[in-house]
Amino acid sequence: GAVVSQHPSWVICKSGTSVKIECRSLDFQATTMFWYRQFPKQSLMLMATSNEGSKATYEQGVEKDKFLINHASLTLSTLTVTSAHPEDSSFYICSAGTTQYFGPGTRLTVL
Amino acid sequence: GENVEQHPSTLSVQEGDSAVIKCTYSDSASNYFPWYKQELGKGPQLIIDIRSNVGEKKDQRIAVTLNKTAKHFSLHITETQPEDSAVYFCAASKGSGGATNKLIFGTGTLLAVQP
Numbered sequence: 534g535a536v537v538s539q540h541p542s543w544v545i546c547k548s549g550t551s552v553k554i555e556c557r558s559l560d561f562q563a564t565t566m567f568w569y570r571q572f573p574k575q576s577l578m579l580m581a582t583s584n585e586g587s588k589a590t591y592e593q594g595v596e597k598d599k600f601l602i603n604h605a606s607l608t609l610s611t612l613t614v615t616s617a618h619p620e621d622s623s624f625y626i627c628s629a630g631t632t633q634y635f636g637p638g639t640r641l642t643v644l
Numbered sequence: 645g646e647n648v649e650q651h652p653s654t655l656s657v658q659e660g661d662s663a664v665i666k667c668t669y670s671d672s673a674s675n676y677f678p679w680y681k682q683e684l685g686k687g688p689q690l691i692i693d694i695r696s697n698v699g700e701k702k703d704q705r706i707a708v709t710l711n712k713t714a715k716h717f718s719l720h721i722t723e724t725q726p727e728d729s730a731v732y733f734c735a736a737s738k739g740s741g742g743a744t745n746k747l748i749f750g751t752g753t754l755l756a757v758q759p
Binding site: 576 | 678680685686687688689690693733745746747748749750751752
């Protein structure tokens with residue numbers, strides 16, 4: 534299947550700082566990518582749909598000013614968690630492709 | 645909005661037995677139903693999917709069945725092996741591309757295959 538990568542695989546940051554997570558489709562182009570968040574022992578919750586060359590579409594309850602999404606090319610989408618707080622600690626996963634392939638995820642821990 | 649229910653939440657089977665996980669969706673417009681396997685600390689891995697124009701699909705030890713009338717779909721794993729142990733998620737969507745392709749996930753099933 535298609536390959537989706539994420540970087541970094543894990544990150545620890547201090548409260549109040551911003552963290553950027555990258556999602557790349559390695560062997561195909563993706564005009565649309567999706568960002569999910571997963572808390573321990575829970576299911577995946579869609580945060581936003583990332584659209585190449587246009588604004589992201591956020592799900593209800595997700596703060597667009599806190600979770601900034603940029604989809605600047607057909608192979609790269611970034612999620613920036615701004616002014617991170619401990620409650621933002623989670624597993625962030627992206628997906629891409631018409632048949633959605635998922636990245637390996639990024640574990641964010643905010644101290 | 646769309647809701648996907650998944651049962652059971654945990655399932656323990658003996659190696660070699662079969663495992664069945666069931667999901668129910670609410671939106672009759674849903675037309676794509678993938679199943680994912682997620683191992684601890686990793687992203688979900690697509691293991692099989694089915695579209696609404698098909699009633700059953702099989703890939704070696706894994707099969708998925710779809711009942712559109714009842715809005716049910718199920719994952720069947722035969723001859724289970726310890727390496728099948730993981731969390732399995734069903735999902736549903738109602739598009740074939742773009743933003744309409746967003747997936748609504750079930751709550752997950754923790755499958756434990758006892759050697």
